[in-house]
Amino acid sequence: MTITPPVVPPVAPSPAARTGADVERALLATIPTGLFIGGEWRDASDGGTFDVCDPSTGEVLLRVADATPEDGMAALAAASAAQKAWAATPPRVRAEILRAAFEAVTARADDFALLMTLEMGKPLAESRGEVAYGAEFLRWFSEETARISGRFALAPDGRSRLLVTKHPVGPCLFITPWNFPLAMATRKIAPAIAAGCTMVLKPAALTPLSALLFTQVLLESGLPAGVLNVVQTTSAGAVTGPLITDPRLRKLSFTGSTPVGRNLLKSAADQVLRVSMELGGNAPFIVFDDADLDAAVDGAMLAKLRNGGEACTAANRLLVHESVAGEFTARLVERMRAHTVRRGTEPGSLLGPLVDEATRAKVHELVLDAQAEGALVALGGRYVEGPGYFYEPTVLTDVPASARIMREEVFGPVAPITTFGTEAEAVVAANDTEYGLVAYLFTRDLNRALRLAEELEVGMLGVNTGIVSNPAAPFGGVKQSGVGREGGLEGIEEYLETRYVGIADPFGVAR
Numbered sequence: 001m002t003i004t005p006p007v008v009p010p011v012a013p014s015p016a017a018r019t020g021a022d023v024e025r026a027l028l029a030t031i032p033t034g035l036f037i038g039g040e041w042r043d044a045s046d047g048g049t050f051d052v053c054d055p056s057t058g059e060v061l062l063r064v065a066d067a068t069p070e071d072g073m074a075a076l077a078a079a080s081a082a083q084k085a086w087a088a089t090p091p092r093v094r095a096e097i098l099r100a101a102f103e104a105v106t107a108r109a110d111d112f113a114l115l116m117t118l119e120m121g122k123p124l125a126e127s128r129g130e131v132a133y134g135a136e137f138l139r140w141f142s143e144e145t146a147r148i149s150g151r152f153a154l155a156p157d158g159r160s161r162l163l164v165t166k167h168p169v170g171p172c173l174f175i176t177p178w179n180f181p182l183a184m185a186t187r188k189i190a191p192a193i194a195a196g197c198t199m200v201l202k203p204a205a206l207t208p209l210s211a212l213l214f215t216q217v218l219l220e221s222g223l224p225a226g227v228l229n230v231v232q233t234t235s236a237g238a239v240t241g242p243l244i245t246d247p248r249l250r251k252l253s254f255t256g257s258t259p260v261g262r263n264l265l266k267s268a269a270d271q272v273l274r275v276s277m278e279l280g281g282n283a284p285f286i287v288f289d290d291a292d293l294d295a296a297v298d299g300a301m302l303a304k305l306r307n308g309g310e311a312c313t314a315a316n317r318l319l320v321h322e323s324v325a326g327e328f329t330a331r332l333v334e335r336m337r338a339h340t341v342r343r344g345t346e347p348g349s350l351l352g353p354l355v356d357e358a359t360r361a362k363v364h365e366l367v368l369d370a371q372a373e374g375a376l377v378a379l380g381g382r383y384v385e386g387p388g389y390f391y392e393p394t395v396l397t398d399v400p401a402s403a404r405i406m407r408e409e410v411f412g413p414v415a416p417i418t419t420f421g422t423e424a425e426a427v428v429a430a431n432d433t434e435y436g437l438v439a440y441l442f443t444r445d446l447n448r449a450l451r452l453a454e455e456l457e458v459g460m461l462g463v464n465t466g467i468v469s470n471p472a473a474p475f476g477g478v479k480q481s482g483v484g485r486e487g488g489l490e491g492i493e494e495y496l497e498t499r500y501v502g503i504a505d506p507f508g509v510a511r
């Protein structure tokens with residue numbers, strides 16, 4: 001395969017006002033619906049398709065190809081065939097493809113945002129935020145591409161030399177969830193491109209459209225055939241299983257739930273695959289008595305309601321000092337009451353639908369369970385009638401540790417509040433979970449913040465902020481929240497192997 005530098009086609013700017021059924025139909029008509037294998041869009045090998053629906057109406061948006069296990073293997077074959085030439089591509093060329101893709105996604109931000117809102121439900125303003133966040137991984141890793149380096153060192157005995165070099169891991173399989181349809185893809189694809197790895201992407205069946213549009217953008221940005229292959233499917237296990245046990249695959253990166261991640265880890269053991277696992281969370285959001293309560297309520301709104309609560313980083317348990325719990329709860333209830341629930345494309349929408357009925361039913365089940373255990377409903381707690389899977393912004397108080405919601409991800413707009421008396425109690429409660437993705441803490445006491453940064457069992461901590469995601473920072477969890485980091489300086493290492501070359505003393509003293 002010959003690799004040529006990318007040619008970036010001019011991108012038409014998106015019209016400023018982009019809402020309405022006509023705009024939606026016009027955008028959907030431009031979205032590729034096939035599988036992308038070996039640089040070509042194609043139908044599934046058995047001609048199968050499945051529907052992608054709008055969670056705010058239940059209506060079908062598009063019908064896309066439904067990959068079979070044979071299609072999955074064809075995608076791996078294409079990735080494997082392209083690996084050698086792609087690894088040999090100059091870093092600057094890879095960097096410029098990423099940069100071109102960053103520019104193209106940014107120029108088409110309105111299209112990506114609308115598409116994401118249509119397939120996933122979040123309000124347009126939030127989708128725009130995800131497009132910017134997702135695009136930033138392209139820019140960040142375009143800048144990292146040329147900085148992959150090794151080292152040359154004198155051994156401690158002063159004789160032999162040590163040469164350490166970095167090499168792409170090889171073909172990767174990416175499995176991504178529905179809650180961030182673009183960013184969870186770019187967070188893996190960008191560092192893989194930067195490192196010189198080829199890949200197969202299996203996006204979530206509920207939301208494959210953003211990934212398909214992004215694939216088209218990468219193609220237009222000059223990504224060579226075979227480097228990225230995309231196989232959306234309704235048979236996730238059957239399509240990805242054979243890839244994971246195939247010796248041509250060298251890395252599995254998964255973002256999704258902990259139970260599925262655990263099983264994938266077991267399968268990955270057979271080939272001793274490199275793995276990255278971005279799994280579930282159960283984030284504690286801790287408010288101390290010395291906190292700036294305005295900032296804490298702002299932070300709680302972000303940490304709880306960003307993405308409608310459908311985020312691994314969502315505040316799952318609000319632990320509030322008993323002396324400020326009443327005031328904090330009253331302010332949070334007022335803010336959440338004013339949060340407008342409507343279709344994400346409508347002006348003023350602050351909370352869209354949940355992604356499907358199963359997700360909504362699980363949210364309600366956890367609310368009912370908490371009530372049965374003694375929690376009080378300060379706000380919400382009900383379905384919003386009408387088409388779509390809407391749920392009221394909900395605040396629960398006096399939630400006992402025995403309630404399932406304190407242990408399980410609620411993945412919806414529900415804020416369970418519980419209180420604590422001392423810092424030590426807060427730390428014990430915060431760590432009382434199998435998860436360890438992120439925690440948030442609000443305090444004016446710097447020493448306390450630094451103490452908790454060491455005591456909390458998490459991969460990430462927000463201090464006086466309700467948001468930690470940043471492409472320049474290492475994102476990931478400890479305990480059963482996962483293995484590995486995405487983004488930051490660490491993100492590219494997940495796609496690189498380290499090779500060491502021992503070199504005899506060039507002066508011959510050792511011989």
Ligand code: NAP
Binds near residue numbers: 180203237258281409
């Ligand atoms: P999920 O059910 O685990 O699905 C995630 C992905 O795995 C989807 O593409 C899904 O495909 C696929 N999948 C499901 N079963 C599979 C199997 N047996 N073999 C191979 N692939 C399989 O999770 P989700 O409900 O989509 O996403 C929500 C979860 O993701 C939450 O737990 C959340 O905390 C977590 N998450 C974590 C992070 C992080 O960075 N730590 C970020 C975002 C989300 P289909 O959908 O097509 O079935």
